Amino acid sequence: MSTIFELISQFKAIADDPKKAMDDFKKETGKGAVGIMPVYCPEEIVHAAGYLPIGMWGAQGKQISKARTLLPPFACSIMQSVMELQLEGAYDELDAVIFSVPCDTLKCMSQKWKGSAPQIVFTHPQNRKHAQTAANVFCRAEYAHIKEELEDILGVKITKKALQNSIAIYNENRAACREFSDLVAANPGLIKLRDRHAVIKARWFMPKEKHTAMLKELNEAIKAADKAPFNGKKVVVSGITLEPYDVLDIFEENGFAIVWDDLAQEGRNFRQDVEYDEDPLMALAKAWNAFDGCSLATDADKPKGGMLIDALKKYDADAVIVCMMKFCDPEEFDYPILLLQFEEAGVKHIQVEIDQESTSFEQLRTRIQTFAEVL
Amino acid sequence: MYTLGIDIGSSSSKAVIMKDGKEVVSSAVIQVGTGTSGPDRVMGEVFKNIDLTPEDIRFTVATGYGRFSVEKADKQISEISCHAKGIYFLHPEARTIIDIGGQDAKAIRLDAKGNIGQFVMNDKCAAGTGRFVDVMSRVLEIPLSEMGNVHFKATEWAFVSSTCTVFAESEVISLLSQGVSRENIVAGVHQSVASKACSLVYRVGVNDDIVMCGGVAQNPGAVDAIRKQLNKPVIVAQNPQVTGALGAALFAYENVKWLPED
Numbered sequence: 001m002s003t004i005f006e007l008i009s010q011f012k013a014i015a016d017d018p019k020k021a022m023d024d025f026k027k028e029t030g031k032g033a034v035g036i037m038p039v040y041c042p043e044e045i046v047h048a049a050g051y052l053p054i055g056m057w058g059a060q061g062k063q064i065s066k067a068r069t070l071l072p073p074f075a076c077s078i079m080q081s082v083m084e085l086q087l088e089g090a091y092d093e094l095d096a097v098i099f100s101v102p103c104d105t106l107k108c109m110s111q112k113w114k115g116s117a118p119q120i121v122f123t124h125p126q127n128r129k130h131a132q133t134a135a136n137v138f139c140r141a142e143y144a145h146i147k148e149e150l151e152d153i154l155g156v157k158i159t160k161k162a163l164q165n166s167i168a169i170y171n172e173n174r175a176a177c178r179e180f181s182d183l184v185a186a187n188p189g190l191i192k193l194r195d196r197h198a199v200i201k202a203r204w205f206m207p208k209e210k211h212t213a214m215l216k217e218l219n220e221a222i223k224a225a226d227k228a229p230f231n232g233k234k235v236v237v238s239g240i241t242l243e244p245y246d247v248l249d250i251f252e253e254n255g256f257a258i259v260w261d262d263l264a265q266e267g268r269n270f271r272q273d274v275e276y277d278e279d280p281l282m283a284l285a286k287a288w289n290a291f292d293g294c295s296l297a298t299d300a301d302k303p304k305g306g307m308l309i310d311a312l313k314k315y316d317a318d319a320v321i322v323c324m325m326k327f328c329d330p331e332e333f334d335y336p337i338l339l340l341q342f343e344e345a346g347v348k349h350i351q352v353e354i355d356q357e358s359t360s361f362e363q364l365r366t367r368i369q370t371f372a373e374v375l
Numbered sequence: 376m377y378t379l380g381i382d383i384g385s386s387s388s389k390a391v392i393m394k395d396g397k398e399v400v401s402s403a404v405i406q407v408g409t410g411t412s413g414p415d416r417v418m419g420e421v422f423k424n425i426d427l428t429p430e431d432i433r434f435t436v437a438t439g440y441g442r443f444s445v446e447k448a449d450k451q452i453s454e455i456s457c458h459a460k461g462i463y464f465l466h467p468e469a470r471t472i473i474d475i476g477g478q479d480a481k482a483i484r485l486d487a488k489g490n491i492g493q494f495v496m497n498d499k500c501a502a503g504t505g506r507f508v509d510v511m512s513r514v515l516e517i518p519l520s521e522m523g524n525v526h527f528k529a530t531e532w533a534f535v536s537s538t539c540t541v542f543a544e545s546e547v548i549s550l551l552s553q554g555v556s557r558e559n560i561v562a563g564v565h566q567s568v569a570s571k572a573c574s575l576v577y578r579v580g581v582n583d584d585i586v587m588c589g590g591v592a593q594n595p596g597a598v599d600a601i602r603k604q605l606n607k608p609v610i611v612a613q614n615p616q617v618t619g620a621l622g623a624a625l626f627a628y629e630n631v632k633w634l635p636e637d
Contacts, residue, residue, distance in 0.1 A: 339578075351495075362440060363479065363496065363497075366440075366453050366454065366455065366479075366496070367455075367496060369451075369452075369453040370453040370455040370456055370491070370494060373452065373453060373456045373491075374456070374490075374491045374494075
């Protein structure tokens with residue numbers, strides 16, 4: 001059995017070099033890759049086509065220049081970075097790019113795609129909670145549209161059986177990720193925060209069955225490991241992403257361990273499975289409409305605060321850290337609601353700003369150190 | 376037992392020596408901060424005119440933006456915790472602290488025991504900080520130390536936005552070219568600082584017992600604008616620039632108070 005260190009190094013190599021991961025996949029299978037723009041794309045459809053779905057989450061610490069001519073300054077740093085990479089031709093080797101449009105920035109980005117790969121744009125239904133039957137039908141139709149466009153672009157037929165198989169593979173990966181997250185939470189001194197992040201992020205750049213196989217091995221190695229010393233504080237984190245790595249290092253320096261994440265790049269993708277339905281596209285549609293707790297997924301009942309408080313109790317965490325993506329208006333609109341829910345429940349909490357482009361972290365360091373001192 | 380608190384900010388360096396965590400023996404401020412001669416000079420200054428040497432100091436806590444660059448420090452504690460500690464020592468009735476320094480503005484909520492309940496600070500933006508007032512004083516050709524006096528000569532305040540120092544600077548230039556009086560522009564600058572600071576205070580909750588510290592607390596114009604905007608009394612801490620260093624010296628004492636005297 002490989003050691004924890006060896007396995008994490010492999011995950012990190014993939015998470016830090018998606019281009020190489022894509023090239024390796026192409027060499028191995030003779031098939032290409034389809035870009036998956038954030039957030040909540042039914043990747044299973046791409047997987048069922050035999051292509052590699054590859055996440056497009058921008059780049060850490062990348063200086064933005066050309067993108068400034070195309071995007072307003074208040075577009076989030078992920079989109080700034082994705083636009084810069086588009087203009088540099090970083091995505092030109094993709095066979096297609098799929099855009100969901102759950103926020104204004106993504107909606108506008110999808111209408112000014114500058115890469116050479118063909119794009120597929122789809123919409124999630126807004127009426128998903130109060131008119132669920134109609135929302136399921138609408139969402140299924142949008143997913144069918146993705147499937148048909150992919151079939152045309154890639155020249156492959158995506159069969160019902162292949163889609164059902166892909167859903168099963170993704171569910172298995174989700175279960176392995178949930179187990180990994182729980183194992184890390186149960187032995188918080190063992191895995192560094194940046195390593196936890198890399199292990200989960202790697203799933204965006206590799207076939208899920210491979211990620212699952214590696215992750216199961218890592219999970220076994222973690223189970224076999226001794227309890228690591230830990231006298232810091234356990235936290236639940238919420239937001240779109242928790243990058244750059246420097247942010248995680250500051251958390252680590254101040255003794256924080258993440259025991260549960262509610263991040264659009266991480267845990268929100270694997271905290272629930274896709275339930276079986278005879279019609280696999282309907283199964284995917286129902287799963288999205290049942291999904292809760294993301295500011296980008298319309299839900300007038302606003303269950304996120306309650307979900308975070310429940311997670312805090314379940315994992316015996318000390319506090320919630322809200323990692324606010326700078327200029328993410330859906331998340332910013334939701335924050336005052338969270339604030340009231342936290343105050344009412346007596347939950348210790350802090351909000352920190354996340355900016356992928358940032359290379360200076362002194363104010364963040366002060367906030368996090370103070371929060372550690374307060375706890 | 377003597378302890379030292381040293382607060383290396385972005386635009387000034389402060390130090391406080393305390394005896395037995397009760398009495399301030401010496402304090403010093405040098406108006407340049409991290410990365411300058413300020414940290415060394417403030418160490419020289421704080422020992423000037425007292426019968427103590429650095430060897431007499433039992434424990435040193437560094438705070439402020441440059442806290443990790445103080446080699447002689449035994450421990451680093453964030454400036455938010457240190458300001459809260461220092462203010463509670465001076466004003467145990469304080470429940471809300473407004474600290475506006477060179478490049479940061481913070482609002483801190485305290486409980487009756489002086490514990491921090493909640494705090495917020497500005498993001499990467501100089502609007503509403505000491506640097507903002509500093510830039511405007513240069514554009515207006517009014518010494519920083521005079522900004523407060525000029526404020527009270529205003530007949531009304533001119534609108535200066537609070538979103539960005541660079542934009543606000545061009546607004547001030549535009550107001551000057553329109554012939555708006557400098558007094559009214561100064562009042563507008565302070566109003567802009569108040570609007571930014573109060574937005575932080577609203578986020579931690581407004582209480583009656585509000586104490587202000589940090590370099591901007593020495594500007595009576597800015598304090599007046601904050602008082603008016605909050606419609607509450609705002610107490611200015613005694614020697615408001617050194618409350619962070621004071622808190623650091625108090626934390627230093629808490630680290631060693633149980634040790635026997637040498």
